[in-house]
Amino acid sequence: AQSVSQHNHHVILSEAASLELGCNYSYGGTVNLFWYVQYPGQHLQLLLKYFSGDPLVKGIKGFEAEFIKSKFSFNLRKPSVQWSDTAEYFCAVKWKTSYDKVIFGPGTSLSVIP
């Protein structure tokens, strides 16, 4: 069955630290990949997406992600986090082999300490 996993349930960082959140999906095929963010009290917002082409994609607010097909991974990175990055981060995958739903990972809660 299709599944998406995120490596960390909760991450705590100090401001200016670098961030990497892991995301893996269950098996190959052509995929669309997404990272969404949910700030406290706000709704889910799209951070970035990958459909095809350059595997390194840049999103909003200084975030980027790298698609590594051989590892079925789409890790999210930011070189220097800010207190305002405190949020829940969700990785999501849509397999294009079937006209089907997007599957979300369980989420990673990021707390940034000033």
Place this chain on the structure above:
Amino acid sequence: EAGVTQSPTHLIKTRGQQATLRCSPISGHTSVYWYQQALGLGLQFLLWYDEGEERNRGNFPPRFSGRQFPNYSSELNVNALELEDSALYLCASSFFGTSGGETQYFGPGTRLLVL
């Protein structure tokens, strides 16, 4: 451009009652997805509507149902409410862009509390 809207923002019901949640997609989007976000369980896919038809449903019992109207807005109905139905219900609308992929945009959600 207006985003995805959902109503009501909060809903309190008692066990056994029915709940109706509503969603209006972004203008031009024909697909609507419903998700349940229960505490600690992430987003669980509920239903997908496109062009007025149900295209897929997640692993939820039949008492979760819905429909999509000709203007692409959608309704989620939950019958015979149970305590564990308490959750945030998210609606997303989507479109297929010129890059060949589909992007979902989310509404603020309806928080359902079943007492």
